[in-house]
Amino acid sequence: MKLQILGTGCAKCNALTMATEKAAQTLGLQYELEKITDLNRIMAFGVMMTPALVVDGKVKVSGKVPSVDELKKLLA
Amino acid sequence: MRQGPPVGLVAVLAGKPGWRKHLLWGCAGLVCWWLIYRSLAPFAMWFTYSLCGLAKESHLGTAVEFFVFESPKVLLLLTLIVFGVGIVRSFFTPERTRRILSGRRESVGNVLAALLGIVTPFCSCSAVPLFIGFVTTGVPLGVTFSFLVSAPMVNEVALVLLFGLFGWKVAGLYLVTGLIIAIFSGWVIGRLRMEKHVEDWVYATKTGEAGLEEKLDWPARIRAGWEAVKNIVGRVWFYVLIGIAVGAGIHGYVPENFMASIMGKSAWWSVPLAVLLGVPMYSNAAGIIPVVQALLGKGAALGTVLAFMMSVIALSLPEAIILRKVLKPRLIATFFGVVALGIMLVGHLFNWIM
Numbered sequence: 001m002k003l004q005i006l007g008t009g010c011a012k013c014n015a016l017t018m019a020t021e022k023a024a025q026t027l028g029l030q031y032e033l034e035k036i037t038d039l040n041r042i043m044a045f046g047v048m049m050t051p052a053l054v055v056d057g058k059v060k061v062s063g064k065v066p067s068v069d070e071l072k073k074l075l076a
Numbered sequence: 077m078r079q080g081p082p083v084g085l086v087a088v089l090a091g092k093p094g095w096r097k098h099l100l101w102g103c104a105g106l107v108c109w110w111l112i113y114r115s116l117a118p119f120a121m122w123f124t125y126s127l128c129g130l131a132k133e134s135h136l137g138t139a140v141e142f143f144v145f146e147s148p149k150v151l152l153l154l155t156l157i158v159f160g161v162g163i164v165r166s167f168f169t170p171e172r173t174r175r176i177l178s179g180r181r182e183s184v185g186n187v188l189a190a191l192l193g194i195v196t197p198f199c200s201c202s203a204v205p206l207f208i209g210f211v212t213t214g215v216p217l218g219v220t221f222s223f224l225v226s227a228p229m230v231n232e233v234a235l236v237l238l239f240g241l242f243g244w245k246v247a248g249l250y251l252v253t254g255l256i257i258a259i260f261s262g263w264v265i266g267r268l269r270m271e272k273h274v275e276d277w278v279y280a281t282k283t284g285e286a287g288l289e290e291k292l293d294w295p296a297r298i299r300a301g302w303e304a305v306k307n308i309v310g311r312v313w314f315y316v317l318i319g320i321a322v323g324a325g326i327h328g329y330v331p332e333n334f335m336a337s338i339m340g341k342s343a344w345w346s347v348p349l350a351v352l353l354g355v356p357m358y359s360n361a362a363g364i365i366p367v368v369q370a371l372l373g374k375g376a377a378l379g380t381v382l383a384f385m386m387s388v389i390a391l392s393l394p395e396a397i398i399l400r401k402v403l404k405p406r407l408i409a410t411f412f413g414v415v416a417l418g419i420m421l422v423g424h425l426f427n428w429i430m
Contacts (some may be wrong), residue, residue, distance in 0.1 A: 048209040048284035
């Protein structure tokens with residue numbers, strides 16, 4: 001599973017990264033996580049509110065940091 | 077006034093047990109909120125003059141009473157409003173707003189953008205991706221600026237606090253003039269044809285389609301409201317307290333009508349000065365309003381104070397620095413210049429008619 005965190009390096013982006021990793025680990029997922037800070041790549045996903053979470057190429061979260069439980073539901 | 081939901085609504089909701097539970101909790105919460113809100117004034121009196129034994133009419137006593145009364149009051153108002161607006165905002169996304177604005181003619185577009193700026197979730201930290209997303213998908217530059225001016229300035233926190241502290245007239249004035257400034261600034265920037273002062277790479281950016289359409293049910297929207305409370309109130313409460321403390325100092329120690337000489341109607345230069353002072357000050361509406369209230373109470377003119385407040389909220393140096401990524405200096409200067417001009421006109425207008 002490919003996880004990408006989109007954001008220009010704000011505090012919320014780090015929070016989303018940590019929450020996502022925690023969710024993926026508790027689910028025991030095989031994943032590869034990438035942080036995208038380049039605006040061109042962020043815009044290519046059509047994301048206008050950062051931070052955003054992209055799972056296997058699909059934007060799942062934008063502009064907020066969901067709880068670990070909510071993320072688990074998104075990843076499962 | 078009689079409280080309670082209309083009978084028709086109850087009948088409709090009675091069919092859905094989930095609804096009834098939410099409604100019940102909501103009503104109970106509102107009643108508690110109202111009872112606490114109502115008892116703040118007597119509590120502040122009792123705390124200041126009985127418990128602390130401060131003399132009535134003394135400087136310290138007045139300042140302490142102001143602080144003990146205003147802090148919980150402002151925080152309570154803030155919590156309720158942020159919760160409500162969090163729910164309203166769950167119906168709007170930047171993507172939806174962009175679709176509405178994309179390809180609009182100017183003028184109509186400017187008006188729509190200013191209005192949508194009120195209800196679309198916006199954080200200055202996302203100003204850059206939002207800007208790129210708008211201008212690369214057919215939203216005219218001027219229309220984008222109307223949105224960027226309106227979104228921070230005409231916000232629900234400012235409006236509800238103004239309503240709670242000064243009444244509907246001041247809140248209404250702020251809403252209407254804030255919208256007019258946003259419409260006007262965006263329109264002017266559109267007329268000036270400043271597209272070449274956007275950084276070159278911006279228009280070359282390929283903006284995709286996020287395709288994120290969340291279907292939210294009511295429990296999710298209510299959670300969104302709570303999230304907003306945790307987020308916004310958790311972030312601003314400290315500034316609010318500082319703002320109220322400054323307000324309390326002004327309230328208790330600055331003599332009556334002192335402000336009239338420097339921020340009163342007769343001093344024409346007070347409005348531009350207020351706008352200039354406001355730019356480096358970076359605060360949110362919640363932090364600045366208690367100061368505004370104290371200034372007004374000491375004889376400052378409404379127009380001058382309104383200009384100060386708008387300048388603090390709408391024009392901020394951090395935002396200029398963030399926007400520098402996508403805008404060349406000329407366009408940033410024009411943006412600030414036009415908005416500042418609009419704010420000054422509003423300030424003078426109010427000093428003149430009130």
